[in-house]
Amino acid sequence: MIKIDFEYDEKHAELDLHIPEDKYKAISLIGGKGWYSEGLEEDITNVLRCKAGTYIDEDGDDSFYIGYEYSPGIIGVCNGDRAYVFGMYEDRKEPYLILELGELLDILYQMRDFLKSIGK
Amino acid sequence: MVNKVAKKIKIDDVIDAATEFFSQDEKAFRKMFSTEFKKSVNWLKKNARRVDKDELQDLRKLLTRLGLKWTIKNNIFELTYQGADILATIERKKVRDLLKELDELGRRSPAELKKRLKELARPSKARKAAYNDFVKLFSKAELDKLWKHLDGEIEYEIVIDHLGKKKIGSKKGKGCHNYQQVFEGKIRIKGETEPLIPLDDQPFIARIQMYDSTNPQSFVNKANSTLVYKGKQTRDASSFFPINWSVRRQKEEIALAFKNKALISTKVKDFGVIVDTFEGHSNTGVLIQFVYNNKKIKSVIPVK
Numbered sequence: 001m002i003k004i005d006f007e008y009d010e011k012h013a014e015l016d017l018h019i020p021e022d023k024y025k026a027i028s029l030i031g032g033k034g035w036y037s038e039g040l041e042e043d044i045t046n047v048l049r050c051k052a053g054t055y056i057d058e059d060g061d062d063s064f065y066i067g068y069e070y071s072p073g074i075i076g077v078c079n080g081d082r083a084y085v086f087g088m089y090e091d092r093k094e095p096y097l098i099l100e101l102g103e104l105l106d107i108l109y110q111m112r113d114f115l116k117s118i119g120k
Numbered sequence: 121m122v123n124k125v126a127k128k129i130k131i132d133d134v135i136d137a138a139t140e141f142f143s144q145d146e147k148a149f150r151k152m153f154s155t156e157f158k159k160s161v162n163w164l165k166k167n168a169r170r171v172d173k174d175e176l177q178d179l180r181k182l183l184t185r186l187g188l189k190w191t192i193k194n195n196i197f198e199l200t201y202q203g204a205d206i207l208a209t210i211e212r213k214k215v216r217d218l219l220k221e222l223d224e225l226g227r228r229s230p231a232e233l234k235k236r237l238k239e240l241a242r243p244s245k246a247r248k249a250a251y252n253d254f255v256k257l258f259s260k261a262e263l264d265k266l267w268k269h270l271d272g273e274i275e276y277e278i279v280i281d282h283l284g285k286k287k288i289g290s291k292k293g294k295g296c297h298n299y300q301q302v303f304e305g306k307i308r309i310k311g312e313t314e315p316l317i318p319l320d321d322q323p324f325i326a327r328i329q330m331y332d333s334t335n336p337q338s339f340v341n342k343a344n345s346t347l348v349y350k351g352k353q354t355r356d357a358s359s360f361f362p363i364n365w366s367v368r369r370q371k372e373e374i375a376l377a378f379k380n381k382a383l384i385s386t387k388v389k390d391f392g393v394i395v396d397t398f399e400g401h402s403n404t405g406v407l408i409q410f411v412y413n414n415k416k417i418k419s420v421i422p423v424k
Contacts, residue, residue: 012385012397019390028390038352057341059329063290064355065343069421072393072413074343076277076289084289086277089269089411089418093278094286096391 002027002106006114015115026085026096027107029073030066036120040112046077047108051101053080066108077104179219186222186233196366204241204248205369208403211320243403247372254375262417269419270370272296272307272330274340292343293330297422299360300367306331308339310356314349320364321404323422325349327356361422362406373402374420381410399423 004027005018015035017028043066049055056062056079067074067088073096076084083104084095099107183190183199188206191198197215198205210218226233255263272295279289301307310327318324327349329339341356349357361370377400387395396412407423 009385009387014385014387016387017390025390029393031389032387032395059339059341061290061341065292067343069419070395070397070409070411072389072395073391074292076279076292076343078279078289081279081281084277084279086292088294089413093276095277095279098280 002103002110004107004110006111008115008118008120015111015120017111024097026073029085029087029096030068030071030075032068032071034068034070035111035115037112037115040108040115044105044108044112047083047101047105050077050079050081051105055079075099075104077101182219182223186219186226187237196364198366200244201237201241204244206237206240206244208243208247208369210240244372247369247376247403250379251372251375254371254378258417266417266420267371269295270298271301272298272328272342274330274332274334291332291340293328293340293356294343295419296328296330296342296358297360297420298367298370299363300370318363321362321402321406323359323362323406323424325357325359327354328358329356359422373404373406374408376400377402377406377408378410384409 002024003020005020007016007018008014009016012033014032017031019025019027046055046064047066050063055064055077057064062079063077065074065076066083069088072088072090074086074088076086076095078084081101083099083101085097085099086095187201189200191200197207199207199215207215207218222233222236225236258266272293275292275294277289277292278286280286296307302309307328307330310329313324313326315322315324328342330342332338332340342358343356361373365373378398379400381398381400383396384399385395385397389395394412394414396415398410398412400408400410402408409421409423410417411419411421
């Protein structure tokens with residue numbers, strides 16, 4: 001389980017993620033506005049479908065992104081493959097971090113549970 | 121023959137913009153924002169009220185008499201006086217009343233007309249001044265990147281497979297807050313907008329796809345969706361600057377909001393990235409947010 005310390009900034013409605021382990025620090029880039037447990041449920045469902053190799057969206061794409069504008073990071077999730085933490089606005093094309101889909105699910109479950117626990 | 125056709129199209133555009141568009145009913149607006157933009161345009165042309173050519177001539181004569189120039193692009197009708205837009209704070213449906221008022225004023229007192237026109241042009245002049253200051257604060261490359269982001273960008277990401285081999289990943293659509301791109305065929309709207317009938321000077325939200333120039337006929341979803349659309353977080357949604365703002369006006373309003381902006385939050389991510397968010401207001405009160413990463417401007421988002 002990846003250790004994540006959560007903090008919710010009520011004033012700006014932002015979820016902040018602090019990651020003690022160096023290897024996973026890039027995950028904190030996705031923190032910011034827009035996170036709600038309900039939206040995460042949908043992301044989790046889609047990641048589970050990617051893990052099973054059955055994800056395809058209404059436009060025929062077999063990958064999708066998790067993340068919100070304003071945050072400096074976004075996660076690209078590929079069907080039957082892995083997940084990639086990219087910069088949102090940076091020109092850099094390569095990912096900051098590669099996650100196995102199981103690791104991504106672990107992160108998303110923790111985020112969902114935290115948000116649920118504070119009524120978001 | 122070609123000229124006649126061109127003239128007819130222009131007249132149709134004027135009819136669309138100067139009459140129907142100023143007094144649109146809900147049904148027409150729904151059509152305007154439908155997914156099939158071409159169909160909407162055809163619908164408008166078909167349903168536009170026929171304007172007598174004499175009436176149009178009279179309008180042209182009136183504008184010349186008042187010293188006004190008009191431009192029309194993408195259904196945005198602009199009237200300018202000495203280079204400044206005078207409709208910035210006027211509801212479109214009141215344009216005819218305004219013209220009537222100016223006409224009467226001009227007949228009564230040319231000096232009063234001049235004074236009124238200057239008053240109407242003041243907000244536009246303030247925006248232009250703000251824009252001139254704004255462009256001096258950034259390099260051309262920074263500004264080009266920002267405007268490109270507002271138009272919508274499609275990027276390729278590099279992914280690495282289990283064998284460590286790099287390959288091109290999926291395409292990522294980013295930004296896209298400039299509704300005028302619909303008219304350029306660069307983006308398309310999926311479904312309805314929220315609100316369904318955006319008012320003048322009101323930002324709105326829509327689910328979108330961006331045209332992928334590297335793959336004709338192909339559109340890419342916006343990746344960093346982020347917005348609550350119809351009460352639900354929606355992946356491919358984007359917030360747009362008001363429909364009655366031309367690209368030039370968008371930039372000027374952004375510059376004006378930038379001038380009065382205030383810092384609302386600073387966050388330092390574990391990864392060392394500093395995210396600053398500022399808020400400012402446009403001439404007509406639209407709330408605009410400015411997102412900085414590591415002290416570099418990255419996005420400008422119309423909020424409400």
